Amino acid sequence: MPISGFPEWLPRQRMIEQYVLDKIRSTFELYGFAPLETRAVEPLETLLSKGETSKEVYLLRRLQEDPAAGGGDDQLGLHFDLTVPFARFVLENSGKLQFPFRRYQIQKVWRGERPQEGRYREFLQADIDVVDRDSLPFHYDTEMPLVIGDAFRSLPIPRATILVNNRKVCEGFYRGLGLEDPEQVLRMVDKLDKIGPEKVAALLVETAGATDAQAAACLRLAEISATDGSFVDAVRALGVDNPLLDEGLEELLRVVEAAAEHAPGLIRAELKIARGLDYYTGTVYETQLEGYERFGSICSGGRYENLASSGNERFPGVGISIGVSRMLGLLFGHDALTISRSVPTCVVVALPNEDLRGRCDRIAQSLRSRGISTEVAPTAAKFGKQIRFAERRGVPFVWFPGADGEPDTIKDIRSGEQVEADAASWAPPDADRNPLISAG
Template sequence: MATKVTPISGFQEWLPADRIAEQIVLDTIREVFELHGFASINTRAMETVERLAGQGEDADKEIYGIRRLADPSGAAELGLHFDLTVPFARYVLENAGKLTFPFRRYQIQPAWRGERPQRGRYREFLQADIDIIDVGSLPDHYEAELLLVVADVFARLPIGDYRIHVNDRKICEGFYRGLGIEDVIGTLRVVDKLDKIGADGVRKLLLEAGCTDEQATQCLALAEISTADTGFVDQVRALGVTHELLDEGLAKLAAIIEVANEHAPGVVVADLRIARGLDYYTGTVYETMLEREPGYGSICSGGRYDALATDGKRTFPGVGISIGVSRLLGKLITEEGLTASRETPVAVLVAVNDEESRRDSMRVATALRSRGIPTLVAPKAAKFGKQIQFADRRGIPFVWFTGAGADEKGDQVKDLRSGDQVSADSGSWAPPEADLRPSLVLPESDAT
């Protein structure tokens, strides 16, 4: 009996060429992370619901609870992690005695959120995180360093113009306290909704939360400040609010902007509306927008957390930033047509003259693979035209002919794009470096 296949929304499943494009992006991210000295770890998919809950941004509502079908009435004690920072903090606590601090880790894994699937937001999604965590205290310079790592990643990918928007929660907290606002976290959450509900909506919520009209006006004025240099400091001072925490936050953010502008000019902007919805952030926060469509949402975000990992005796402050791989590729692949130059990693198809000589073709393939050349032996000893067609449809650039199949001239290899065919030896021939692996291809452009 036939079973109807019903799609499930909120998941990305790529066709082969797009999957290769995703892998190229992931390999690029991994390479850059390692160039900057980050070590890879992997954490389990599940955490206790107690650890996951209460982190803000409606996390409690979005957690996928895990329970056995055989126990339908039992409450879920475990849940799928909704980001990689919370499980990383737990990992550090469990392995603190075995880690060398400051510990620099990268992690590329899926996460899950039980929210309504929509453009750029998925139930299951890939994140690529880096974090630096230490014992007791963490120097501020790491907060600028993470921006440079992200800039290095994006410089190697065809993502177009982007900006990393940076703020420091201490600026907001000090400003709010200077205004006499006591519910700092609640105010941060409200202001963080600016892009979703606009200034009028935020003002209404602030007034409903107990702010005076003057306090609401000042909160919105702070959130409107955005500069590509340290000019934001004078603009904040001009608002006339004072608090020592505000001074600390302004100094830290100014230092970050100065470092970023020296090493990655034009990439970072100080944006005082950025707050981040997760409650564990305590200092610098980041969000990254594509210049061509800021409304698409952040493709890379994170921040500093000082108290997320603590065993009661020691605290492990950290700072991290996460590239939303699925969100980014949802834009680049699904909407803008980024793909790979071929749907297979194969660079060479070895033709088969007849089934009796298949072993000759297999020997050639083995020799090429031993030197790192992705190679496939033709599945059938069909006419050479059909074998060439088999390769061409998959984007395989070269076809190898052995012995008799090369008109008794010895082994030959044919470039299907130019039509050139030359004699070759399986022990020494290699394709051009650009053809060895698939590359990223943008619509209306050549391979990048």
């Protein structure tokens, strides 16, 4: 029985997922990110200190645990993202790592939120982060979206736009207005897409101590959007001054200009982007797929100065995360990705009779030794039935062992063409060797 929010893909969907993961992984490695996998659980106190998502943590508890014992598994929770465990890993292993440390992580995470289309309670994320000791150069903030842009361009998916903002812009603007709780203002502005400007304005007055005029100014800032540096003038025109605002505008401009040079059309400055996690301190990213904007972000992240610190040591970082399950769930739900066959098999070796199974196995092994995915037919049924067995799963070729000294032949069951073949040298066209994935 299916459990809501815990997806299980069919084999053809899983093959698409693996293809997507391979493309993402190879892009991350091209940029020099090293692989890492952290444990699935973290101390509850760590998870509960990192923003609104903390409310959605799944607890870990043994069925037979004795509550009187104390300090057991009930103090552990499943991680809700990969950044918090990564920060903990850096602190514990700082003496063994070379900084700046670049890593990628592709793992499952768990959040107890309400399941809906493309949003799950168990899902796969693909993260990259760079951390350094004491300070992290800003150019890494400009690199993050370029890596993601390359990863997305390698996939048969709709065009992605990375929306970028800087929390210093928002916080500096709010402080310049005279608002004393900028984090609360950020949390309310982050709800804009969900509840609309009127309700956000009311919440700002109600929970952040804003006047109607201050709330209106916050909403005007959130309306600013630009694919070039013109957002700076738009913010200046609102007439608010603050040193932190100046710093944020300069940083945001650098991200936008770097993307305009290296990947035109990839980035848009969007000043309503806030992100719901408390640990972000500067640049923040969200990503929309063309045609799927109403479903929200499929890739997000940002700069954090204080997530990882111990005593006098601090490890600032910047990272971005692709919601792989979220993205694929949306695309699968709209039949936007197809695969040419439902199995990896390229060739089925027909079985004339059970006495020849050993010979057919040797043919299959010869093909496999050269990287051609091959299986032997399950039974010695009529050849028509064996061909249909291959056809139903999209396998393009059936191999027929020659009888009485006759040469083997291979048949392309799509065109009907059948030719002589030698298992030691025959190879399929490149397009048929592996299942082909394309936009639906």
